[in-house]
Amino acid sequence: MLEYVFILPLLSFAVAGVIFAVGKWLPIKGASAGIAVAAWGFIQAAMLFVKAVRGSIALPYEASIPWFSVGAHQLSLGVYVDGLTLAMLLVVTTVSLLVQIYSTGYMHGDPRFKRYYAYLSIFTGSMLCVTLTSSMLVFFMGWELVGVCSYLLIGFWFEKQSAAYAGKKAFITTKLGDLGFLLGLLTLFYAAGTFEISAIMEKAQNGLIPVALAGLAGILMFLGAAGKSAQFPLFIWLPDAMEGPSPVSALIHAATMVAAGVYMVARLYSVYTLSPIAMDVVAWTGAITAFMAASLALTCFDLKRVLAFSTVSQLGYMMLALGAGGFTAGMFHLTTHAYFKALLFLAAGSVIHAVHTNDMREMGALRHKMPITYVTFLLGTLALCGIPPFAGFFSKDEVLVAALSRSPFLFALGAMAAAMTAFYMARALVMTFHGKPKDAHKHDHAHENPLVMTIPLMFLGIVSVISGWALTRHEIFEHLVNFEGALPFELHHVSHSTVALVSSLVAVFSMVFGLWLYKSRPDIPALLREKFSPIVNMLEKRYWLDAFFLKIVAWADSLSVVLFSVDFNFLDQIAIDGWGWLTIKLGKIQGWIDTYIVDAAVDAFGTITLYSGRAARLAQTGIIQNYLLFVAVAVSIFAAIAFAG
Amino acid sequence: MMLSHYLAVSGILFTIGLFGVLTRRNIIGILMSIELMLNAANINFAAFNRFLYPGQHLGQVTVIFIITLAAAEVVVGLALVMAIYKNLKTVYVEKYNILKG
Amino acid sequence: MTEQIIFYMLTAVVLFSALGVVLLPGVMHSALCLGLCLAGVAGLFAALGADFIFAAQILVYVGGIAVLILFVVLLAGTKADLTTRQINDAWLPALLICAAFSWSFDKITRYFSGIIATTAPHPTIRAMAGALLGDYAVPFELVSVVLLASMTGAVLFGRRKAE
Numbered sequence: 001m002l003e004y005v006f007i008l009p010l011l012s013f014a015v016a017g018v019i020f021a022v023g024k025w026l027p028i029k030g031a032s033a034g035i036a037v038a039a040w041g042f043i044q045a046a047m048l049f050v051k052a053v054r055g056s057i058a059l060p061y062e063a064s065i066p067w068f069s070v071g072a073h074q075l076s077l078g079v080y081v082d083g084l085t086l087a088m089l090l091v092v093t094t095v096s097l098l099v100q101i102y103s104t105g106y107m108h109g110d111p112r113f114k115r116y117y118a119y120l121s122i123f124t125g126s127m128l129c130v131t132l133t134s135s136m137l138v139f140f141m142g143w144e145l146v147g148v149c150s151y152l153l154i155g156f157w158f159e160k161q162s163a164a165y166a167g168k169k170a171f172i173t174t175k176l177g178d179l180g181f182l183l184g185l186l187t188l189f190y191a192a193g194t195f196e197i198s199a200i201m202e203k204a205q206n207g208l209i210p211v212a213l214a215g216l217a218g219i220l221m222f223l224g225a226a227g228k229s230a231q232f233p234l235f236i237w238l239p240d241a242m243e244g245p246s247p248v249s250a251l252i253h254a255a256t257m258v259a260a261g262v263y264m265v266a267r268l269y270s271v272y273t274l275s276p277i278a279m280d281v282v283a284w285t286g287a288i289t290a291f292m293a294a295s296l297a298l299t300c301f302d303l304k305r306v307l308a309f310s311t312v313s314q315l316g317y318m319m320l321a322l323g324a325g326g327f328t329a330g331m332f333h334l335t336t337h338a339y340f341k342a343l344l345f346l347a348a349g350s351v352i353h354a355v356h357t358n359d360m361r362e363m364g365a366l367r368h369k370m371p372i373t374y375v376t377f378l379l380g381t382l383a384l385c386g387i388p389p390f391a392g393f394f395s396k397d398e399v400l401v402a403a404l405s406r407s408p409f410l411f412a413l414g415a416m417a418a419a420m421t422a423f424y425m426a427r428a429l430v431m432t433f434h435g436k437p438k439d440a441h442k443h444d445h446a447h448e449n450p451l452v453m454t455i456p457l458m459f460l461g462i463v464s465v466i467s468g469w470a471l472t473r474h475e476i477f478e479h480l481v482n483f484e485g486a487l488p489f490e491l492h493h494v495s496h497s498t499v500a501l502v503s504s505l506v507a508v509f510s511m512v513f514g515l516w517l518y519k520s521r522p523d524i525p526a527l528l529r530e531k532f533s534p535i536v537n538m539l540e541k542r543y544w545l546d547a548f549f550l551k552i553v554a555w556a557d558s559l560s561v562v563l564f565s566v567d568f569n570f571l572d573q574i575a576i577d578g579w580g581w582l583t584i585k586l587g588k589i590q591g592w593i594d595t596y597i598v599d600a601a602v603d604a605f606g607t608i609t610l611y612s613g614r615a616a617r618l619a620q621t622g623i624i625q626n627y628l629l630f631v632a633v634a635v636s637i638f639a640a641i642a643f644a645g
Numbered sequence: 646m647m648l649s650h651y652l653a654v655s656g657i658l659f660t661i662g663l664f665g666v667l668t669r670r671n672i673i674g675i676l677m678s679i680e681l682m683l684n685a686a687n688i689n690f691a692a693f694n695r696f697l698y699p700g701q702h703l704g705q706v707t708v709i710f711i712i713t714l715a716a717a718e719v720v721v722g723l724a725l726v727m728a729i730y731k732n733l734k735t736v737y738v739e740k741y742n743i744l745k746g
Numbered sequence: 747m748t749e750q751i752i753f754y755m756l757t758a759v760v761l762f763s764a765l766g767v768v769l770l771p772g773v774m775h776s777a778l779c780l781g782l783c784l785a786g787v788a789g790l791f792a793a794l795g796a797d798f799i800f801a802a803q804i805l806v807y808v809g810g811i812a813v814l815i816l817f818v819v820l821l822a823g824t825k826a827d828l829t830t831r832q833i834n835d836a837w838l839p840a841l842l843i844c845a846a847f848s849w850s851f852d853k854i855t856r857y858f859s860g861i862i863a864t865t866a867p868h869p870t871i872r873a874m875a876g877a878l879l880g881d882y883a884v885p886f887e888l889v890s891v892v893l894l895a896s897m898t899g900a901v902l903f904g905r906r907k908a909e
Binding site: 649650658663668669673674678697717725727728 | 753761767768784787790793796799803807821827833837851854859863865877892896902903
Binding site: 626636640642 | 834836839840843846847849850853854
């Protein structure tokens with residue numbers, strides 16, 4: 001079964017081609033083909049996962065074929081499957097399948113429906129490439145491909161100026177990180193001499209990679225992860241990426257692509273654990289991101305952006321866990337988060353589909369109009385906030401345990417982020433579903449969505465409730481996804497139950513506080529906004545990060561003006577123009593030589609050819625027998641030579 | 646009779662044919678002269694076969710092939726002559742110069 | 747003795763009729779001379795003991811080619827041909843070249859002088875048949891393709907233009 005796992009990405013790419021080519025004639029304009037392939041992938045992944053949990057397949061599995069060789073380095077195409085791969089595979093295929101089903105309702109009637117599904121299939125294929133590949137080179141290719149798909153899908157409604165702009169912003173910002181990723185990859189190749197993941201892991205664990213190079217490669221590659229997984233300071237693109245269709249946000253910008261950075265760090269964990277500096281960079285960036293993004297979500301009125309900031313914040317958690325040495329915790333949070341965040345986005349998409357606005361100030365009191373959406377959104381919220389016994393509780397708890405065993409400051413940042421998470425989710429819940437309808441017109445037109453959209457919601461709702469409990473039972477997940485190498489630092493011993501108690505108390509308290517505040521005293525938040533207007537302003541400006549990057553662009557702009565003037569006044573005027581003058585003079589001299597010496601010689605040749613041709617033409621009479629005569633003369637001369645001796 | 650007798654006959658026949666090819670103005674005459682030359686060669690083949698390799702037949706087989714191909718050549722050649730004659734209304738080769746610039 | 751008489755008679759027929767082919771002003775006469783010459787060559791083949799070639803020569807050359815040429819002479823001639831010069835201006839160089847060729851042939855002939863037949867001639871038809879359908883079957887078949895091609899070509903050239 002593992003032998004055929006390589007077919008999954010190829011099939012996705014193939015079906016993208018099929019949808020592009022003949023999607024028009026397929027059922028549901030090609031969506032059926034995409035869904036069929038995604039369903040097949042999901043079944044495969046689920047079966048593999050179950051078998052791996054039961055221990056009936058041998059992991060890690062590796063198979064590859066040679067691709068090409070450069071010098072002594074043999075590059076190959078292949079798959080590398082271990083517990084980590086299977087966890088990611090399950091996430092990708094599940095969310096991809098549900099999103100594709102959901103999209104048949106959400107994108108119904110879109111003029112570029114077929115293209116949308118083709119993009120989704122390409123994205124799924126690329127993401128599976130990233131997940132399954134045995135070579136970091138292919139990993140990088142898949143990494144860039146998901147970036148392209150993200151760009152295409154964010155800007156899917158490119159008629160909207162802001163969507164086109166957001167796609168561009170996402171692409172360029174992640175590209176900034178990808179530059180670091182590429183440099184890091186090359187450093188790693190220099191250090192390890194191979195792109196093969198298994199070989200890199202082996203070398204790293206045997207101490208064959210120098211610590212300094214491993215740290216450098218790790219930090220450079222983490223730049224790429226920061227771009228892709230929206231870490232500080234490159235997370236600015238993710239809120240804007242919400243311009244894309246909501247299912248796309250669920251698939252790409254919540255569950256899979258943004259998790260690719262986390263996955264990359266986990267994939268190369270053997271390299272990261274060599275260098276404590278790299279680990280600290282990962283952990284602190286994660287913690288700061290978790291805190292900052294959570295604070296940014298507090299003042300946001302756009303439902304999807306709240307979720308986007310929440311995603312950034314949770315991705316920060318994952319990085320924090322990985323950097324603090326909690327390998328299993330980070331990947332566990334990735335898995336559970338993928339499900340409940342996809343759920344939240346799909347539910348938000350359902351709301352937006354119904355009321356045609358992203359702004360929470362225009363919603364309210366939707367819980368009776370859209371009961372299924374409301375319940376599933378509530379489940380997702382509880383999971384995200386870390387209320388026991390929902391999925392988020394288990395994973396967030398593990399992350400906080402990992403953070404505390406590394407450093408109390410990391411734990412403090414994480415805990416504050418957790419408190420804010422519970423608060424802003426309560427706020428979003430109340431503003432969207434409770435209270436009084438603020439926009440009567442929109443409220444009247446709101447309605448529950450068709451089953452194709454609600455079934456994925458219900459499925460994900462169930463998963464969000466049980467996945468945390470189910471995966472920690474008998475430590476299933478920990479047995480499957482774990483890291484056996486040594487960490488570069490000592491961990492403090494902490495009490496799991498204390499952390500669990502503290503984190504759930506914090507979450508419950510701040511959630512209840514948020515619910516009370518927005519439900520019973522909606523005047524207080526407005527008051528607070530006025531009182532703390534500088535802070536609110538700072539949050540609304542996103543810590544001036546956008547402005548900061550724009551400043552950099554502006555600064556680069558003015559630098560380019562200076563460079564232009566240098567170029568124009570100095571280089572162009574003196575060097576280029578002087579050179580031009582010299583060239584003209586030389587050209588004139590050369591022209592004289594050309595005319596009177598070279599051309600004359602050429603003409604002489606022409607004349608000679610002309611006259612010799614005229615002479616030779618005398619022999620060409622056009623009479624066959626003259627030619628025959630020449631032939632006979634030649635033959636008789638040869639005969640004479642032959643027989644004279 | 647000796648081999649050299651036959652060779653002498655064939656040589657003279659070939660020379661006569663060559664003279665004809667070089668001097669006849671009539672295209673049909675030239676074709677006929679070519680036939681003479683081919684026959685001279687045929688005599689050679691048969692004679693060598695007879696005198697030098699009496700037990701073998703390669704010379705005679707070759708003659709058969711030459712006769713056959715000569716027949717083919719004459720057929721095509723005469724067809725061409727007729728086609729040209731239909732267009733140019735002459736059989737004299739020095740008039741066949743419409744390609745001359 | 748008889749053999750020599752026959753040989754010289756045949757040689758005389760062949761050479762004189764060949765000269766007639768080349769030198770006679772009337773193309774009609776040339777063609778008739780050609781027929782005679784080819785028949786003489788057939789006689790020479792018989793004298794060489796090549797009975798199958800003798801037969802083939804009579805059938806193909808005398809019976810086929812000579813007749814074909816006669817047809818064409820009849821088709822492609824004008825009255826003016828009888829009064830026009832049939833030999834072109836290059837007869838002198840041609841003569842010189844023929845002299846050079848004759849000299850070469852003389853050399854060759856002298857090289858092979860004194861060789862006489864060691865065995866009596868015997869019928870070769872059976873052996874020829876074996877050779878043509880055995881060792882030379884492939885060339886034999888290829889020749890048939892050539893004949894087919896030439897026949898097609900002749901028909902193509904000879905047919906009237908479709909209007």
